[in-house]
Amino acid sequence: MTQQAVKRDLNDIWGAEEELSVLTFMLGSEVFAVKAAIVQEIVDLIPETHVPGASPLVASVINFRGKVIPLADIRLAFGMKPKAPTIDSRIIVAEITLEDEGLLVGIRTDKVFEVTSLPRAASEWPPAIGMRWRADFIDCLVKREGEFIILPNIRQIFSGHGDTAQPVVTQLQ
DSSP states (O other): OOHHHHHHHHHHHHTTOSEEEEEEEEETTEEEEEEGGGEEEEEEOOOEEEOTTOOGGGOEEEEETTEEEEEEOGGGGGTOOOOOOOTTOEEEEEEEEETTEEEEEEEEESEEEEEEEEEGGGEEOOOSSSOSSOGGGEEEEEEETTEEEEEEOHHHHHHTOSTTTTTHHHHHO
């Protein structure tokens, strides 16, 4: 990927801003973050209904304020093994845009930390080699206190362009 392409992609994430407000959360031993602007609510685990034949990524739905929304375990998009919920597990309800339509989705997490700001200057494009995850599922990495925070490309994960995410939207509409 050329430097120009990287700059364009980082500009898509950061816009003209020097800081990005995000919600940080844990999946396995990794810290992830999503833009705070897409987060509708953080909820304790609630009953979920398994959807027969659905993609493992989105194998169930939940009732969120009277609406049926897909519940995703995005750890599967990153090749992590499913994990039983703990007392710290939460669901992030987020609004994403797919095909020009706003959709609510639930994202299962191991733990939610905080809303914080990340500096653009500390962001980097994922390396072309050495990554164990699909680069198109990562918007960028941000260095903070000697560790990396992963900003997943939620739209790409749910868009159906990846092998793991392909059936997500079509089976739940």
